[in-house]
Amino acid sequence: MTAEGEQQPDAADVANAAAEAVATEGDDRPSDADIIAHAASIRDEQAQRPLVGSREPLSSLMDDFVGAAPALVSKCEALAKSHSHVRRMRRDGNCFFRAFLFGLLERLIGRPEACAAAKKRFGDYGKKLVEAGYQEFVFEDALELLQECIDKCAGAPGPMDESSVVTLESALCDAVTSNHLVMLLRMVASCEVSRRAEFFEPFIQGAHDCDVESFRRRFVEPMDEESDHVVMSALSEAVCCAEVTVEYLSADQAAAEAIQFKAEDAAQLDESCRVHMTMVYRPGHFDLLYPQ
Amino acid sequence: MAARLRLSKELKEISRDKDASLVLAPRDDNLFTWTCALTGPSDTPYAGGRFHLLLRVPDTYPLAAPTVTFRTRIFHPNVHFKTGEVCLDILKTQWSPAWTLQSVCRAVAALMAHAEPDSPLNCDAGNLLRAGDVRGYNSIARMYTVECATE
Numbered sequence: 198m199t200a201e202g203e204q205q206p207d208a209a210d211v212a213n214a215a216a217e218a219v220a221t222e223g224d225d226r227p228s229d230a231d232i233i234a235h236a237a238s239i240r241d242e243q244a245q246r247p248l249v250g251s252r253e254p255l256s257s258l259m260d261d262f263v264g265a266a267p268a269l270v271s272k273c274e275a276l277a278k279s280h281s282h283v284r285r286m287r288r289d290g291n292c293f294f295r296a297f298l299f300g301l302l303e304r305l306i307g308r309p310e311a312c313a314a315a316k317k318r319f320g321d322y323g324k325k326l327v328e329a330g331y332q333e334f335v336f337e338d339a340l341e342l343l344q345e346c347i348d349k350c351a352g353a354p355g356p357m358d359e360s361s362v363v364t365l366e367s368a369l370c371d372a373v374t375s376n377h378l379v380m381l382l383r384m385v386a387s388c389e390v391s392r393r394a395e396f397f398e399p400f401i402q403g404a405h406d407c408d409v410e411s412f413r414r415r416f417v418e419p420m421d422e423e424s425d426h427v428v429m430s431a432l433s434e435a436v437c438c439a440e441v442t443v444e445y446l447s448a449d450q451a452a453a454e455a456i457q458f459k460a461e462d463a464a465q466l467d468e469s470c471r472v473h474m475t476m477v478y479r480p481g482h483f484d485l486l487y488p489q
Numbered sequence: 490m491a492a493r494l495r496l497s498k499e500l501k502e503i504s505r506d507k508d509a510s511l512v513l514a515p516r517d518d519n520l521f522t523w524t525c526a527l528t529g530p531s532d533t534p535y536a537g538g539r540f541h542l543l544l545r546v547p548d549t550y551p552l553a554a555p556t557v558t559f560r561t562r563i564f565h566p567n568v569h570f571k572t573g574e575v576c577l578d579i580l581k582t583q584w585s586p587a588w589t590l591q592s593v594c595r596a597v598a599a600l601m602a603h604a605e606p607d608s609p610l611n612c613d614a615g616n617l618l619r620a621g622d623v624r625g626y627n628s629i630a631r632m633y634t635v636e637c638a639t640e
Contacts, residue, residue: 331587332502332587332589334495334498334499334502335495335551335586335587335589336587338491338494338495373490373491376549376552377491377552380551380552380586383586384586384587387585387587414579414583414585415582415583418585418586418587419582419583419584419585420552420553420586
């Protein structure tokens with residue numbers, strides 16, 4: 198029985214072989230199972246990486262594209278003229294929010310005046326969230342957490358103080374802290390989209406073919422959803438003191454293109470309260486950039 | 490820890506806002522398992538029935554959604570007839586941490602009144618509605634309400 202049994206090909210093997218035959222026949226398209234397995238392997242690989250990486254020389258960004266995308270290598274070379282380092286975010290769909298969060302807090306280090314302004318801005322935004330119908334208890338803990346992070350930045354001895362940056366890195370690599378702060382920023386961005394619904398509506402309609410309400414529900418508030426122009430513009434508008442420059446790396450443009458997101462009333466803020474950060478975008482992902 | 494803190498706030502909020510048609514409470518003082526007794530919405534075949542839900546809350550709540558199952562048998566396109574599993578967008582891809590267990594239960598009640606027959610977990614119920622046989626759907630759903638959800 199056993200000897201015979203071993204001779205028999207396993208039913209599952211037969212099925213697999215048949216599936217492979219189908220997959221390799223005709224076109225080279227991967228099967229659904231291949232796609233699911235590939236997506237899972239990317240997710241697992243990303244889960245090994247820190248939520249916020251450490252500062253790396255810009256050449257490491259270039260290494261991503263050597264061989265794969267020559268057009269992007271030359272754009273990286275152009276970026277290298279004005280930027281020295283990159284800080285990678287985990288590719289989990291929250292990269293824009295996490296880069297914004299880290300960029301903001303890192304640039305508040307050792308600047309008590311800017312910290313006070315940012316803290317007030319977020320505190321005031323809490324009231325706007327309540328006005329917009331959010332229940333206070335869904336965001337108050339995260340808001341408190343953010344205020345504490347800002348306080349720590351305010352207490353640092355000077356801008357970009359090294360040990361404070363390290364403390365911030367480890368705080369934002371902690372999944373609970375980091376994700377709750379991302380959650381808060383997502384609610385803030387979502388609320389801002391709703392407050393300026395009339396302005397954003399045509400962009401949302403054009404890009405996603407849905408109304409403002411479902412856009413917020415599907416793409417802004419849920420964790421791990423990638424961010425687009427609308428979200429970026431809404432968040433910098435809401436936070437006001439933060440100005441974000443995004444360097445676009447895409448293969449179909451001649452030169453790297455920079456786009457600025459800046460709140461309309463940012464001009465009223467004193468320069469001592471403002472924060473400037475730069476991100477690099479390649480399709481599907483944001484990292485932080487450091488100017489020379 | 491963050492989940493526990495949030496859940497205890499929700500518990501406090503619920504005790505402040507009593508609603509007889511939606512009685513939500515943690516089971517056996519375990520904040521990560523809740524039960525809800527829902528009154529079937531009026532003007533639906535579920536009207537007058539009392540439906541029990543079980544909510545399981547993950548450690549990462551509210552970043553991740555709770556899972557909701559019907560413990561009372563119900564004939565509805567978006568509820569699995571045998572397991573009670575619920576198909577609702579906000580519990581899957583459209584979950585937002587701004588939702589609470591209470592608003593989730595309200596969304597389930599809203600789903601009872603407005604079924605989405607195009608994504609059915611109960612194909613029999615879905616097919617009746619898609620074929621326009623509202624009367625057939627209503628009578629079967631009503632029968633199960635009387636049989637299983639009337640205390």
